[in-house]
Amino acid sequence: MLASTALAALAIGLPVSAQSPAPVSAAPSTPPKLIVAISMDQFSGNLFEEYRQHFTGGLARLSNGVVFPHGYQSHAATETCPGHSTILTGSRPSRTGIIANTYFDLSIARSDKAVYCAEDETQPGSSSGDYVASPNHLLVPTLGGRMKKANPATRVVSVAGKDRAAIMMGGSTADQLWYWGGKNYVGLKGVAETPLVAKVNAGVATLLAQDRPPMELPDFCAPKDVAIDIGGGKTVGTGRFARAAGDTKAFRASPEMDAATLVLAAALIEDMGLGRQAQTDIISIGLSATDYVGHTYGTEGTEMCLQVATADRELGAFFDRLDKSGVDYEVVLTADHGGHDLPERNRQHGAPDAQRVTEALAPKALSAAIGAKLGLSGQLLYGDGAAGDFYISKALTAPQRAKVKAEALAMIRAQPQVEAVFTAEQIAATPSPSGPPERWSLIQEARASYYEPRSGDFLVILKPRVTPISDPTKGYVATHGSPWDYDRRVPILFWRKGIVPFEQALGVETVDILPTLAAQIGLAVPKNEIDGRCLDIDATAGDSCAGR
Structure with a gap:
């Protein structure tokens, strides 16, 4: 069976609600009480289009909201850290300062001249491979930071499968910030595990201690079930995410991790009472498994098909839980970048120019x-x-x-090349x-x-279709990071109960998300401080971007 948030929640001992359709009502005329900003790492515009017809859960709900299928991480450095830095800052990497996952500072005193984008290199012993995680390199405020500055009562929460996703979306003023640290969810240096996070971690540990059987393949995934030889006696393309007990690496590159991240996010919303006070709160959620699956297996095998199908189901259960809470929430979902399939499969699919660097x-x-x-x-x-x-x-x-x-x-x-x-x-x-x-x-x-x-x-x-991985047998088989549209184009989806659905096919940018959400909550953001522009997503309110 597909992994489910309900199963993970039961193991963790948190309340579980049955899945049901989202209630429909008139679009609210007041600002939402909770903003839920979701990034699906490596969820390209191509993947969205390919699987949209099969969505039945959370992605189906979002696909029936306000849809921008041609969103762009418009810059050339289409990596995780730069991409996440754009989503809730309204600024491109040229302004956020996050120009790559890793850049080089040749004047740094240590022998390791590489600097990780979310590292505090001034901390003793920190290196680009074994670092002290920090938001220090992000040069601009996030939406949550701007909201908190306008109203200190605002709660800002960020949770993700990657530290750089949680940090770049949560920023330096997050009240709680948690990410998968390899064995459990952790916070920044000096932040102690809370009782709630300890409970979630204990539940995840229980799941990790068990063998995971192969997942059942949906019928629409069957055409993807073709083994691709990558050399060295290794193939990809037919995986079902079976996992031996204790294999945290396999857990990370599977739908299980996103399920756990959504359980933690839902638990934090309930535990902190987000969206239940006078002000608007915000939670950012980084679903990182799609990226690990894409790197490990490519984007066109059974592995990615299962990952996207399960993410759709997980998000459906998560939204259902929010519905039952009665909180008035608005969702935006996008991605930090797209991705490109491995050249061995691309050549089989009619791209003779696909090659390794x-x-x-x-x-x-x-x-x-x-x-x-x-x-x-x-x-x-x-x-x-x-x-x-x-x-x-x-x-x-x-x-x-x-x-x-x-x-x-x-x-x-x-x-x-x-x-x-x-x-x-x-x-x-x-x-x-x-x-x-x-x-x-x-x-x-x-x-x-x-x-x-x-x-x-x-x-x-x-050049297009040249994969910057020379030997797929030593690690990842596929990647991203190019300026080509398969890496730049991502969906941008907005949803709120009662929203009037529409789809805009023209190109927009992920930096447009911050000014759009700011307009929804009446937050003034000086235009000269960001690169994005407000998108009019409320058909019932005239020009929802008026004056912004």
């Missing part, structure tokens, strides 16, 4: 080749893979840096983009995620 484009390989040609030793280039930002060593003299840069640009541009290389100077000279995000040029997309103090000396963009 050559190892020659890795920073280490490029450093060695450039060093051999110029007679230089040591690490000359830093970067987090074959695409994205590259940084030139600061240990070099200015003339040496110029030679390394010229040689690197020449070598990279000569590679047939490379679409473009932009220098920091070129990107910085490009005006911040405006207009429909689907019409932006590559350098405009790059400008939207350029922040000079953290961005690299140059940016490498691979």
Whole structure:
């Protein structure tokens, strides 16, 4: 059977309500008492369109609200941290400062020059791989922070399967912030586990201690049941999420984790009485399993089909629980980025140009080749893979840096898998983009995620369908992070009881979410402080964005 929130809640010992249709009433004329902002990590516009006809639960409800199927994480750096930083700030990464999951600070004192986006690198012992989680790098306030500033009584809560999702949506002023820490849900450094979180963690531990049988495959998933050979005797595409007791890695890359996250979110809403006071409260929920499933198995096998189907069911149970609470809530659901399937399956589906990146484009390989040609030793280039930002060593003299840069640009541009290389100077000279995000040029997309103090000396963009993972047998098989629409386009869905449904096919941005929600609750946000614009989603109130 499909995993269910009800099953997880029973194991945790929390109240369970039976699933029922959402009640229908006239659209309220007052602000909602609770904002529920949900991110489904790696839930691309392509996945939304592919499975929309099969939704029967929470995603079906949202699909019958206000639908923007062509939402955009409009920037080039389509990774988890930058994407989440846009959802509730109204700002692109060029303003949030979150330009990648990992950037490089070559002036940092420690030997590890990589800096994790949600790390406090000033803490003793923190490194990019074993870090102290923190919101310090986020340069702008979240919606919750703005709400709390306007009314200190506002409660701001954030819960997610990833620390960077919880931190970038919850911000620095969250009253409670929890994320999956590998074995249980944890908070930031110095935050003690509350009795409620301890109870949820105990329930999750009970589930983890049991073997999980294979999930039943829905009929509409049957065509996906095809094994794809990725080499080394390994295949993907036919998985059912069977798990041995205690396997936390398999738990993370499965529908189980999202079920647990929604149970924790629902429990926090009830325990804190969110939405039951005079002010509007906000909870952000990061559902991270879709991303782990996409990386581990790709986007077009039984694994993703089961994941999306189960997320639909889980969200239905979660919304039903909120309905029965009587709280007047408004939902927005989107994604931090899209995703691309593994090239081995893409080729079978008629994309002969789908391929894996050559190892020659890795920073280490490029450093060695450039060093051999110029007679230089040591690490000359830093970067987090074959695409994205590259940084030139600061240990070099200015003339040496110029030679390394010229040689690197020449070598990279000569590679047939490379679409473009932009220098920091070129990107910085490009005006911040405006207009429909689907019409932006590559350098405009790059400008939207350029922040000079953290961005690299140059940016490498691979051609479409080139996956920046050279060997799928050593870890992930598929990924994201490109400026192409399969990674940029995401759905943006709004729902509130009594909302008048409509669908807008024109391109909008995730940065439009904050000003849209702010308008719903009468919160003034200076236009010069954000990049987004208000979307008129209330057909019963004339122009719900009037004056905003």
